[in-house]
Amino acid sequence: MTKCNVILITGFLGSGKTTLLKNLLEIYSGGRRVAVIQNEYAGAGVDADELKNSGREFYLLEINNGSIFCICQFANFIEQAGELYEKYHPEIMFIEASGMADPIAAGSVFNNHPYFFLSGIVCVVDCANYEVIKRLVLPVNNQVRIADLVILNKQELVDEKRYNSIIESVIEINPIAEIASTSFCNLPDFNFADMDPISCRIAGEPVKPGTSFYSEIIKNHKIMSCAEIEDFIKDVPSSVYRMKGFIRTGAQECCLLQYVNGATSLRYLNFGVSKTEIIKISII
Amino acid sequence: MSTITGKELVKNAFGCKKCERIPWVPFVGVHAGELIGADAESYLKSEELIVNGVERAIKLYRADGIPVLFDLQLEAEALGCELMWAKDNPPSVKSHPMESGVTLEQLPKFDPSQGRIAMVMSAASALTRGNPDVAFYGLVTGPFTLALHLKGTGIFMEMYTNPQEIHKILRFCCDIARQMVLQYKRAGVEIIAVVDPMTSQIGPDLFVDFISEYAFELFRFISSEHLLSSFFVCGDASHNIEVMCDCRPDNISIDENIELESVKKICLSKGISFGGNLKLTSTLLLGDEIDCELDALECIDKGGDVGFILAPGCDLPYHTKSANLEAVSRLPADGYRQDVLRAMGSVSKNIEPIDPKMYSDDSFIKVDIITLDSGSCAPCRYMVGAAEKACEGLDRWVRIEEHKIKSREGLEKMQMFGVTKIPSICIDGVPVYQSSIPPVGDLRRDIIERMKEKGLK
Known part of the structure; x- marks a missing residue:
């Protein structure tokens, strides 16, 4: 059975995650079996009600992560998600992470999971307060840094100068993310296909129906030298489809690795990371 | 004390x-x-x-x-x-x-x-x-x-x-x-x-x-x-x-x-x-x-x-x-x-991956089950049970062996097979089911297919 691809939606509270979810449901529900996981804490159920009333068809799993402040307990829902998969066999699952969730911690829950794999991370940025929040709440930086797509929402609330400075600061920590600029998270022209291996292409060929993927987060605290990084990327097995992440290379520097379908790019950046974290997606 | x-x-x-x-x-x-x-x-x-x-x-x-x-x-x-x-x-x-x-x-x-x-x-x-x-x-x-x-x-x-x-x-x-x-x-x-x-x-x-x-x-x-x-x-x-x-x-x-x-x-x-x-x-x-x-x-x-x-x-x-x-x-x-x-940790540094040629004996099929210990671990017991049932009536051509990773030998075997999860089943040295107990019918079909490849039945 084809695995369910998971798209993680991150962003600080009030950035527009639920609005984005509603818009995504417009795109996906009807044609696909869609599941949504929301933390009940997010707006004390208000957001979930908003989704339920959207008139779209999807399977909603509300989790009560009691230790919402205890981000390491994110994994508690995995059992319920497994039950949801066995019952409904969703093809795509959106997870609205809590505002302070570490996307890597959340993603590692799906390491080599029999039903799910992490296929993409979207980060919604509230342009109106990003400059302040990124200085105050560190996980917001992690959310932007690791995202495949950064949505600069509420762009109408800032002038051009501020908007350009926000883009610059996003590119500074994540030069390879796609950046979309929106109001009300409205992305009519954006194609989520790149984050959706069901419809994406591998080596120019469409993915065969039934192809199964799995994801894994590789973590390591060690500082790696350039030679070690070269060694690491030299013999990537052919089963690996995509890798992306930051490699710890020193106190004030890191290396951004991007690998897609045999093509590798390495960029050395002038900020430090506390550990190497790489998301790897492979084909079974 | x-x-x-x-x-x-x-x-x-x-x-x-x-x-x-x-x-x-x-x-x-x-x-x-x-x-x-x-x-x-x-x-x-x-x-x-x-x-x-x-x-x-x-x-x-x-x-x-x-x-x-x-x-x-x-x-x-x-x-x-x-x-x-x-x-x-x-x-x-x-x-x-x-x-x-x-x-x-x-x-x-x-x-x-x-x-x-x-x-x-x-x-x-x-x-x-x-x-x-x-x-x-x-x-x-x-x-x-x-x-x-x-x-x-x-x-x-x-x-x-x-x-x-x-x-x-x-x-x-x-x-x-x-x-x-x-x-x-x-x-x-x-x-x-x-x-x-x-x-x-x-x-x-x-x-x-x-x-x-x-x-x-x-x-x-x-x-x-x-x-x-x-x-x-x-x-x-x-x-x-x-x-x-x-x-x-x-x-x-x-x-x-x-x-x-x-x-x-x-x-x-x-x-x-x-x-x-x-x-x-x-x-x-x-x-x-x-x-x-x-x-x-x-x-x-x-x-x-x-x-x-x-x-x-x-x-x-x-x-x-x-x-x-x-x-x-x-x-x-x-x-x-x-x-x-x-x-056990040091073992991993010295073990070579398994050579499939070791399993090229055409007179039988080897089914290796890697377990924690089927005597004490329920999923392992079910895995061994599934293998035994799948092989019923095939004794002439199939040999089953359990490797318990509580022992060094078992752990070495696990690493040789490249198995990462327990319990797992390998057929002729190839991991086929890892950490998921297969339906008996599926496993039997896999074994019979392998027998056909070897011209055993």
């Missing part, structure tokens, strides 16, 4: 003294409910269940120390935060009173002699009286986390726009924490853990501006009451370890997001003990006994026998496998097992 008690071991570690063995403190919260068949909500609301659950955990997990309760919503509830209860999780705070304009002065008067706090303190008294050899931790919600409960996430913006107001709330929360310390002291608890996970969300500059003053005061107060203190944090707080140490707790407890060796270096250089950082999810919740033992061994080897306490990174999930915690609990006192595990 050593006569030193668990409590003495923990205290020695807190004092950065060399320990004859590393103390083990399982952070059992609602998981104790599962041990005695109670859901999380019932458990957290009943003195009797808490006492029974914690005592069960002490016995089952050979705990040197243990928290009385792991519920960071206790004080918030008493201050008027509405809670949302769950069956297999601690509750979460549903409403933040100060978010809707309630002022500090308008919050309910904090009265620890009432409600759940009084019940918890009564449980703490019973536990400390009944288990004098165990080091009990009284968990106090840290000022920043309690402030966030009261104020909601708007607190972050207000740290920027209205810092005086945030300081006022933190001052209030620090005073609440002081009252909780006294309550625990009266109940006979000797270690106070100030649990402030939210501090991992801010950088060291904001930590110094907003947290240090209150945390420092709190740890000095705990010390003046002749109690020991620990500063609990979770999440990636590696950037804050130095400033946390500067608040002068006796101990710092971290989770798997932070590298243990770097924390050890910083803490010991400042005369502060440290603890952690077993992986809550990947090993304790989702892994098996061997995963957990190896994780614990890594912590033991990195932590060392001076000033280190072996503990999970945070509150254990409700459904944590007991067998996993039992496996960890045996390790600190079992030097022999530690040596075996180290030997």
Whole structure:
């Protein structure tokens, strides 16, 4: 059975995650079996009600992560998600992470999971307060840094100068993310296909129906030298489809690795990371 | 045999003294409910269940120390935060009173002699009286986390726009924490853990501006009451370890997001003990006994026998496998097992992957089953059973062999086959089913297919 691809939606509270979810449901529900996981804490159920009333068809799993402040307990829902998969066999699952969730911690829950794999991370940025929040709440930086797509929402609330400075600061920590600029998270022209291996292409060929993927987060605290990084990327097995992440290379520097379908790019950046974290997606 | 008690071991570690063995403190919260068949909500609301659950955990997990309760919503509830209860999780705070304009002065008067706090303190008294050899931790919600409960996430913006107001709330929360310390002291608890996970969300500059003053005061107060203190944090707080140490707790407890060796270096250089950082999810919740033992061994080897306490990174999930915690609990006192595990670790460096030619004998099919031990592990037993059933009537052509990874030979085989999960089945040296027990029919079809390839039937 084809695995369910998971798209993680991150962003600080009030950035527009639920609005984005509603818009995504417009795109996906009807044609696909869609599941949504929301933390009940997010707006004390208000957001979930908003989704339920959207008139779209999807399977909603509300989790009560009691230790919402205890981000390491994110994994508690995995059992319920497994039950949801066995019952409904969703093809795509959106997870609205809590505002302070570490996307890597959340993603590692799906390491080599029999039903799910992490296929993409979207980060919604509230342009109106990003400059302040990124200085105050560190996980917001992690959310932007690791995202495949950064949505600069509420762009109408800032002038051009501020908007350009926000883009610059996003590119500074994540030069390879796609950046979309929106109001009300409205992305009519954006194609989520790149984050959706069901419809994406591998080596120019469409993915065969039934192809199964799995994801894994590789973590390591060690500082790696350039030679070690070269060694690491030299013999990537052919089963690996995509890798992306930051490699710890020193106190004030890191290396951004991007690998897609045999093509590798390495960029050395002038900020430090506390550990190497790489998301790897492979084909079974 | 050593006569030193668990409590003495923990205290020695807190004092950065060399320990004859590393103390083990399982952070059992609602998981104790599962041990005695109670859901999380019932458990957290009943003195009797808490006492029974914690005592069960002490016995089952050979705990040197243990928290009385792991519920960071206790004080918030008493201050008027509405809670949302769950069956297999601690509750979460549903409403933040100060978010809707309630002022500090308008919050309910904090009265620890009432409600759940009084019940918890009564449980703490019973536990400390009944288990004098165990080091009990009284968990106090840290000022920043309690402030966030009261104020909601708007607190972050207000740290920027209205810092005086945030300081006022933190001052209030620090005073609440002081009252909780006294309550625990009266109940006979000797270690106070100030649990402030939210501090991992801010950088060291904001930590110094907003947290240090209150945390420092709190740890000095705990010390003046002749109690020991620990500063609990979770999440990636590696950037804050130095400033946390500067608040002068006796101990710092971290989770798997932070590298243990770097924390050890910083803490010991400042005369502060440290603890952690077993992986809550990947090993304790989702892994098996061997995963957990190896994780614990890594912590033991990195932590060392001076000033280190072996503990999970945070509150254990409700459904944590007991067998996993039992496996960890045996390790600190079992030097022999530690040596075996180290030997197992060294095996991996020397093993070559299996050569499929070894399985090219055309006269039979080899079915290898890699298990923990089918005698004691249920999934392993089912896996072996499935293989035996699938091979019924094929004895002439098929040979089945079980390799138990509790032995070095079994572990070598596991690594030779390139198997990463237990239980697994390999047909002629190729892993076919890993960690999923196949329907007998599917496995039989795979075997017969392989027989056909070899011209056996």
